[in-house]
Amino acid sequence: MVPTTEQPPRTEPRRRNRRPKACPPCRARKVRCDYQLPCRTCVRRQHPQLCSYNSLDRPLLTEERSHFEDAAGSLTDRIASKNPHPSRHNSPALQAQRQSWSGVEGAAIPSDTSLKDLAQLTIILDHTAKDATASCETDADTGKVTFVGCRALANIFRALLSYLPEHTIPPSTSVEAAFGLTNRTISQPFISLWNTTARVTVGDILRSLPSAEACLKYYRSYQQICHPFFPIIPDMGAFEGYLCVVLERLVAEADESSSSSTHLAAHLPRAELVRYALLFAVLASGCQSCLVSEGDHQLALSSRVFVACSFECLSLANHYVVPSPETIQTILILASVNCNDGNPSVSMSMLGIAVQQAQGLGLHCRCECTCGLPSCHCPQIWHPLWRAILIMDSNLSMIYDRVPITPLCDRLSCLQSLVCASHLEFQDCLFVLHSLQIQWQSLGGHNTRASIQGDVIESYLKHIAHLGQIARSDKSSLSSPNSVQATLEQLLFTVHLDFFEGILHLHAAIAITHSTETRVCHFHDMVSKFCSVMSTYLKLRRLSPIGELAWELNRASKSSALLLASFEAILQVNLSGRLFDQLPHLLSTSARRRKWRDEPATSSCSAGIKTLCRLLELKSGVPVEVTKKAK
Structure with a gap:
């Protein structure tokens, strides 16, 4: 008999674990x-x-996994106690929560989603509320310092990076660069293109203008693309009349016998110099619009030359001492051009000049209304220039989370103006929306770590919902647009409204004073609003160049995409559906547009694109190509 030896039990090959991160x-x-x-x-x-610890890099130990499951069970008991139901996993609240996970356009969540995922979400929200602090960092490429408040989406994204692998953002770049909050292009407004010792003549100014055909082309582009959404010049007819006069001078300058070139520009009346400055500002904005529609990178250089010429005319007019409405109009257009060119900090500096001059002229005071009511709340009681200043201040202070520089009345009176009005236009609704944003930004004050109570956030959410109902009512032109321009206005207002509401829902989700179920519901509402921002932005991009040109629209869509992609990569859940299939390629066209030969550093838009593509790769594991058509 052959002796048999007992074989040892066969062990499964052990996988080689990489070293966990500390x-x-x-x-x-x-x-x-x-x-x-x-x-x-x-x-x-x-x-x-x-x-x-990073949940993607460090696997849970056995005792930690059991502890996590116990925490999930206790969370289940807490939610079940607040919403008793025979089957807690099929309760209406949880079914609504599961449905809200689906996002838009084909997003789906597995049917076996348990409250363990909700517990993980709550842990992430707690971590975000604790670690989202103000930042003051120096850009590695430009050497400029940028301050961003703790409530800004950039710093909330910075707090989420601790759950993501290293090098999620491109190497040697910052979070501020990914969100477009640094000055990555040459800032032209505060320099002179002429020799400082030379005496600028009228001929020098006229020779800086392009041909008459090009001037008309840039003016039409500004009139059709930029002015309808950001009306700074109240009387476009008077401006056209002055443009015709300047074009006649430009044609006369071509004749060598003309003596206008010998006249010193400083000897011109101050009002004439300010009109030249305003003309150059309009040409810079119109040239920028043509850059978007035509794709000629040489137009970027021309636009910055026009900005420098406009500021030179303002300097000759001594605009710091004697402000005027035309000076404020010029500064606001130059600030908008610099913002679209990737220089938001320069725009904030110019905005401060415009605010001081507007207050010096008393434009921040209420105007007289024709309704005759003693307690008038009509939207037209504010000067048009002051409304334009407030809208720009709202956009810049929101993305940086800084204290606004434009004081305003209480938010209730702003909504009351819409309730009492018999007819509302796009600018009326947009002004009230940005007035609410100004009030929201003023809550934190100078304390960058101040937290806002949950009931305050809920009150602002009610005001935003009320504003949305008024904008969709029959007395608003946004309710049923009957033209292309009205459709574009409706889309633009939707982007601004949903973006602000998404930010409020995000802050309500990370507010520790709320219950767990309430915070999860606010998180789902935030996902829905940010998805609406991206989908509306895509529609706007297909209809008008303003979608690609306007900096505030690009930053709203990019910020929403970065935050949603971060939560998707961490939770491994599809929240946005198929929205990300088109967004990287569309945003990459903006990155290619801002690349031209004199740029000192990589475009901030490209840093945001690379970060978004990296997040999408972490979620799906498939490389994302955005530069297939780039040459």
Whole structure:
């Protein structure tokens, strides 16, 4: 009989595990971490609340997994106690939550989603509320310092990076660059193209203008694309009359016998110099619009030359001492051009000049209304230039989370103006929306770590919902657009409204004073609003160049996409459907448009595109190409 030996039990081949990453405090100090939660180092240094791990890189240990499941079970009991139902996994609240996960355009969530996912979401929201702090960093390429408040989406995205792998953003770039908050192009408005020792003549100014045909082309582009959405010049007919006079001078300048070239520009009346400055500003904005529609990169250089010429005319007119409405109009158009060119900080500096001059002229005071009511709340009681200043201040202060520089009345009176009005236009609704944003930005004050209570956020959400109902009512031109321009206005207002409402829902989701179920519902509402921002932006891009040109529209869509892609990569859930299939390619065209030969650093738009593509790769594992057609 052949003896048999008992074979040892066959063991499965062990997979080689890569070394887990330490918690952020230990990794920053380059000290040993025992990978506990919290680790001994963080406990010894008395900051256990800072100890966290990347859920994508560090697998849960057995005891941690059981502890996590116990936490999920306790969360289930808490929600079930607030919403008792025989089957808590099929309760109406949770069914609505599952449906809200689906987002738009084909997004789906598996039917076996448990409250364990909701518990993970709550942990992420708590971490975001705790680690979203104000930042003051120096850009590695330009060397410029940028301050961003703790409530800005850029710093909320920075807090989410701790859950994502390293190099999620491109190397040697910052979060501010990914969100387009740094000046990455040459800033032309505060320099002179002429020799400082030379005496500028009228001929020098006229020779800086393009041909008469080009001037008319740029003016028509400004009139049709930029002016309807940001009306700064109230009387376009009077401006056209002055443009015809200047074109006649331009034709006369071509004759060598003309003596206008010998006249010093400083000897011109101040009003004449300011009109030249306004003309150059309009040409710069119109040239920028032609750059979007035609794609000629040489127009970017021409636009910046027009900006420099406009500011030179303002300097000759001594605009710092004697302000005028034409001076304010010029500064606002130049600020908008610089903002669209990727220089938002320069625009904030110019906005400060415009605010001081407007207050010096008393434009911030209420105007007389023709209704004759003692307590008038009509939208037209504010000067048009002051309304334009407030809208620009709202856009810039919101994305940076800085204190606004334009004071305003209470938000209730702003809504009351819409309720009392018999007919509402696009500008009326947009002004009230940005007035609410100004009030929201003023809540934090100078304390960058101040937290806003949940009931305050809920009140602003009610005001925004009320504003949306008024804008969709029969007395508003946005309710049923009957022209292409009205359709574009409706889309643009929807982007601004949903973006602000999405921001409010995000802050309500990370507010620790709310219940867990309420925070999850606000998170779903935030996803829905940000998806609406992206889908509406895509429609706007197909209909008008304003979608690609306007900086505030690009930053709203890009910020929404970056945050949604971050949550999708962390939670491994499709929240946005098929929206990301088109967005990277469309945004890459903006990145290619801003690349021209004199740019000192990589475009900030390209940094945001690369970050978004990296997030999409983390979610799907498939490389995302956005430059297939780029030459």
